[in-house]
Amino acid sequence: GAVVSQHPSWVICKSGTSVKIECRSLDFQATTMFWYRQFPKQSLMLMATSNEGSKATYEQGVEKDKFLINHASLTLSTLTVTSAHPEDSSFYICSARVPGLASTGELFFGEGSRLTVL
Amino acid sequence: GQQLNQSPQSMFIQEGEDVSMNCTSSSIFNTWLWYKQDPGEGPVLLIALYKAGELTSNGRLTAQFGITRKDSFLNISASIPSDVGIYFCAGRNAGNMLTFGGGTRLMVKP
Numbered sequence: 562g563a564v565v566s567q568h569p570s571w572v573i574c575k576s577g578t579s580v581k582i583e584c585r586s587l588d589f590q591a592t593t594m595f596w597y598r599q600f601p602k603q604s605l606m607l608m609a610t611s612n613e614g615s616k617a618t619y620e621q622g623v624e625k626d627k628f629l630i631n632h633a634s635l636t637l638s639t640l641t642v643t644s645a646h647p648e649d650s651s652f653y654i655c656s657a658r659v660p661g662l663a664s665t666g667e668l669f670f671g672e673g674s675r676l677t678v679l
Numbered sequence: 680g681q682q683l684n685q686s687p688q689s690m691f692i693q694e695g696e697d698v699s700m701n702c703t704s705s706s707i708f709n710t711w712l713w714y715k716q717d718p719g720e721g722p723v724l725l726i727a728l729y730k731a732g733e734l735t736s737n738g739r740l741t742a743q744f745g746i747t748r749k750d751s752f753l754n755i756s757a758s759i760p761s762d763v764g765i766y767f768c769a770g771r772n773a774g775n776m777l778t779f780g781g782g783t784r785l786m787v788k789p
Contacts, residue, residue, distance in 0.1 A: 604779045670721035
């Protein structure tokens with residue numbers, strides 16, 4: 562089946578630094594990818610929709626200058642948490658729709674990336 | 680925005696028991712999806728439902744798309760320890776956006 566891979570799986574950084582998380586579609590091309598954030602024992606919260614070759618669409622309340630998204634190719638989207646602070650610590654998960662299945666809404670998720678900001 | 684109410688929030692059951700969880704919404708959805716998330720992992724799709732009234736099975740899992748299109752349930756029969764995890768429902772609306780339920784945390788006693 563379709564595989565979405567994230568890297569790194571976990572990262573610890575100092576407050577004030579920037580962290581980049583990669584999301585790759587391994588066996589299909591994804592024109593659209595989605596970035597979610599998940600706090601402990603909570604559901605997934607959509608942060609933004611990443612569109613290949615154009616600007617990302619951010620959900621209300623998500624700072625676009627804080628969470629930079631780049632979707633430069635059909636198989637790679639990156640999320641950069643800029644000037645990270647402890648409150649940015651969270652589990653970040655990306656997902657993608659397989660072309661042709663978009664109408665069904667089926668999303669395939671990456672493994673997730675746990676960010677801890679000290 | 681749309682909200683999904685998923686219940687129960689958590690379940691602690693004995694191995695071998697059947698499990699039932701459901702999601703309800705005040706809005707209509709065109710697709711219902713059920714995902715399972717293991718600790719520290721991303722959600723994995725279990726079952727997808729596309730038509731009102733549809734009943735679909737995947738091994739010991741059975742899910743149904745409510746006839747009103749506002750609800751769905753997931754049943755797990757004869758639970759085993761590896762069923763432990765968080766189960767999420769998700770509904771897709773006419774705008775092709777997914778909304779996730781709050782999750783049901785399942786714990787199984789061997």
